[in-house]
Amino acid sequence: MSEIKYWKSLEELNETPEYKDKASKEFQEEIPGLDMFESASEGSGTDRRDFLKVMGFSVSAAALAASCKTPVKKAVPYVFNGNEQIPEVVPGVADFYATTYYDGSSFVNLVAKVREGRPIKLEGNTDAPFTKGGTSARSQASILSLYDATRLKCPVKGNKAISWNQADKEITSKLAEINAAGGKIAILTGSLGSVVTKKAIEKLKVKYSNAVHVAYDAVSQYAIRKANTISLGTGIIPSYQFDKANVIVGFNCDFLGTWLNPVEFAKQYATNRVPSKENPTMSRHHQFQSAMTITGASADYRYPIKPSEEKLALIALYNAVAAKVGGSVISGAKAFANKAAIDKVAGELAANKGRSLVVSGTNNVENQLLVNAINGLLGNYGITITGRSLNVKEGNDDALATLVADIKSGAVQGLILLGANPVYNTPYADVFKSAIGKLKLSVSLNDRSDETGSLAQYVCPDNHYLETWDLLEPKSGYYCFVQPTINPIFDTRAASETLTKWAGEQTTAYDLVKAESAAMGSWENNLQLGFVDNSSAAGVSCNVGASIAGVNASAGAASGTEVVFYEKVAIGDGTFANNPLLQEMPDPISKTTWDNYVCVPYSWAKEKDMKLWLREAPIAKVSFNGKSVELPVMISFGLPKDTVAIAVGYGRTKAGKAGDNVGKNVYDLLKPGQFSADNVKIELTGKGYKLGMNQQYHTLQEDNNLPSRPRRYRNSIIKEANLKQYQAKHNAGNEDREEIKEHLLTLYGYHPYQSHHWALSVDMNSCIGCGACVIACNVENNVPVVGKERVYKGQEMHWMRIDRYFSGDPDNPDVSFQPMMCQHCNNAPCENVCPVNATNHSSEGLNQMAYNRCIGTRYCANNCPFKVRRFNWLDYQGNDSFGKWTDATAAEYMYEDLTRMVLNPDVTVRTRGVIEKCSMCVQRIQEGKLTAKKENRTLRDGDIKTACQTSCPTNAIIFGDINDGNSAVHKAFFEEERNYHLFEELHFLTNVGYKVKVRNKDEEPALYFTPVMKEEDIKGIVK
């Protein structure tokens, strides 16, 4: 019988001996810390004398510590000015404030959880009409940026601290001086989104007649606006409705990860991606792409194309669609190689007129015009594309080019930067670097002295968004409030206030927001809700003729190997590079942390016969556009032949401790506005590089050594089927489950669950691998950041990871994401082996971990089939009373006094030497139960939600009580035939269920099911 082979890494695909060796181990490296003894007697390890020395030290240290006096602790209550109204705050009870995250390329409506005056966690705002409670990894991690000690503490001039008064006075007089002399003042910003800041800039432009405002995006989507000017007559980015499309076609468009507003799109997308008994349908998703992204991974069909082929593919698709639905044909283009794909996609699109959507993420006007033309032909405008403008990516590449020319010519004499860092993230880095010192005035309003700000005369730091007032308009007519959740930590000031002051108006950000929202109804209600939506979808229509008129079919040929630049889900364009949570979040596809690299196709690796254990990646010199960069090589499945991909957003030099010198910067190698290049040369340098990957270890293995069992590859880990199979039989792909259940035997008794029985259900069809849950889990549970070195050694501490499996053709594989956390087995292998009963089972089904009882034998981790137990090799959080016997770098990234303010006070900070793991957010369970008890009522389904569940933009995770017959998780476990449990045949009785992945493919997945155990096999085992 044929089988599907699933693999996680190249080594596993090739089953190298080294892989097999590593996969069978829980820990990758020998015990760290012991190397300090190694030198004692020529590598023979610890000898008796060393042991006695260490022991003597420990005993005397313990004795010393014990003889110390117990420290006196102070209890300092709040104090309020008696003349003012005293606010009602109860220490120990969290307050929640609605606010909004906006980073120029996406927005997320949030609710900030504030404990004792400090925000500690962000949750999605479930009332919000677009993001609907979903969050992204970046918005989840933004809470830590608030406590970033690299932020400027006050305004600076040169390197010296100055007062706001002095800064205001000097800067306004210089502005007036430049303006009077006829010099240009440029206000260079990122995408602002803020209504009040934009107003402030307008005021500044009125006050100083020579001021101009230029916005740009590091990763630009200006081509969409430009193309829409031609096609739609208005230069907006429209709203997309992925939920209304039966067929979605993406061209290099990572709309689930990084393109425009991924949280909104993911919410829409997921609504049509989960077949159910009542509605056994799915949308069809085709993806043409160069770099592998999570959007491509979720697609039903992927077509690897070189960047230069996108236009050919679009022309071919346009022509094929035009042939089917009627329309003028574009001629003169080279034929696109994969004609079968185009015919299939065109056929499906034509069959779903008005119920389809074609999108492209390439910053190329012609490509965008073609996309508009196809959508126009299909009548998608007004249905899947509406005229309500999405106010992200507001940058204008042309205006930036003009500004650069003006700077070069000396016309610009004053430069104000806000959310802009052109020395780092534009191809004009050299121009800015040399010109900025010669300007009469240069001011940065960024929160830190970054690559550009450090060259400017003044830096007048803006607030973090969690400590400021702001009013955003991320969609036309959709106003979102940003309200402070903490007093400004440093002496910083809202940019809107700063700019308004420079325009000669004394005001505060609060007044600006209040004035702006005066006509929007009740201020209190609006703040409580966090947004005002007083507009509905606007009509839009596309001029197909004008669109294709702008396409020059024959132009734009590329040659040689091509490179495409992409954003990683976590790091994005690099603005938040100093956020260690984001740096340590494994990239969903490459599973690599703390680095960028050059992704090369599998075919290239085969040609070069590369050494396959990539933990020592070779370094290659990549040359293009007349420049070159040295990067480690990452072999990527699914890349087209002769195409490589490099992530932007790395190589910061003035971001801060965590972000500096991580990876290489490639922005300065780009051509303006162009995120691909041809004629790329790749030469291996012969040097090696250690990449901090986490998918090489934590390998779930089925025991293939049992003689009675057929050789299978993870078929009890990942189960999949196609939609037709599902429609025919709801347990498609899961047929073996009935048989497994029949044969379940146990020597242990079952736990009686009198009250609750907590469980998680994970839908692999909804999961898009975006990683929001991973970051949410880290923040909620005080999971430490350990740094690249430790990740490399396989010692990262994440309680939750998203396993990414490939299957099928290595050149164009299928991808399955599987969120993996403690499975809370009812027959837990870890519980039986703990010598001190530090991990045991609760009466509510939780596999409990008592840190203070743990003595660190790590038997449990060794015995865990899911490899979800994490050992604190070092004092990662820097809380050891004996000083820092720690990996200095790891503690430095995150655990300074200021950053510790982000810690959740309801969760213990673990010490060195203990095991930790997912607790199913037991602190939330306890809180939920307590609330119910206080309100004298039973617990309701949905009262308790885990951090991973609330963060998920696609509702892939459901938590609840399976003893409650009406709970969603009960239904998922007992009424949904897609539900299965990992290694179910081994009878761990996990409390986490997964749902079979259903792909909307026409081809059936290879028949992979083989009967798991025959009667005699079981007899053999039980005997």
Added chain:
Amino acid sequence: MVSCFSGYKKMKAFIAVLFICISCAVYSYTPSTGDIKPDDPRLMEGMKLFKANCGACHKVDAKLVGPALANVWERWESEEKLIAWIKNSSAVIASGDPYANKIFNEYGKSVMTAFPSLTNEQILSIIDYTRAKTADPNFGNPPGTGSTTPQGATAKPNNSLWYIVAGFLLVLALGLIAVTRKLDDLVKEKEGEPIDNRPLLQKIFTRRVKSALILLAILAFGANIMKGAIGLGRSQGYKPEQPIKFSHALHAGQNKIDCQYCHSGAEKSRHAVIPSVNVCMNCHKYVSQGPKYGKKEIAKIYKYSGWDPTTGTFANQPKPIEWVKVHNLPDHVYFNHSQHVKVGGIECQTCHGNIQEMEEVQQFAPLSMGWCINCHRQTEVKFSENKYYSIFDKYHDDIKSGKKDKVTVEDIGGAECQKCHY
């Protein structure tokens, strides 16, 4: 002779029994506790409301911040006026009521807190309580004590008498041993058997006894070390000096201010909450002199709160009082006051001792894990009262069928690790 021998044996048995009696007598002593007698529910309701809402400023028999409430119903021209006053005194003053204005001016024009949320019925029950209290000043106090002795809190027993009895019995036993030995010798002498002439002590401390004693000493030493090690970081009886000599005996005991007037988080939060100095100022705007330290300690509050008593305004910047924390739990323990106070209905004194009698607060309980667990094993949950527990079908059945007579915290998982450690 046989009879004499058997008599000797009987004597030995008697001595052993005597020892057991002594030990039992010393260790089985447990004092009894006083209890509040349940009374008319309406008066109890009134008492509860009085303590929660009025007690901070009023006493029945004496002036506090506000006037004494004895005979208050007689001072007002009608009950309706009085109720209106309690609900919103400013309105009554504004209406020009002469008595209202008189009392307002008499008490330094300080406005009484409005209680719009109290129903007329509730206010009447408070008035009834003050009536009962006026008639019988000991009303609501447990019989005999004159003050509330809470459940679980134990008065220290007077043990010295028992030790004297034990000592006397011990001497008696030793004397009896000597007498029996003597009698034994006499018998032996008479029968012509060799007599052991060693001194008594040598006779008792044989080799075997000596080794047993040494073993005992080692065990005792080890046990002591263990006890010391376990006691590390525990500080039962900890009684630090506080920045202000605040007396719980005065506030909670004598003035009967409800605990939650100041520790307002106890029913809402994991923290009982140490009140901000603003809470102190609610009363101390008017009370500037204490019975023990006069103006000295209260002046400190004024300094912290920024209050200027000469002008009667908050003139200066307030700053927080840095109290020394008495009850410290390790960081890896999650304790929630509201769970215990609101859900469990546990009295504050169960864990904090007779706080209303403490001049200076000290740590009453060991706050050890054993202490916690022990209580969880013994304490019953409000199983039938709280609807949350309705999901425990098996226990409900067991109670119905008589298999179980109570459900303890441990029964519902209260002794599991991740109920307090996470």
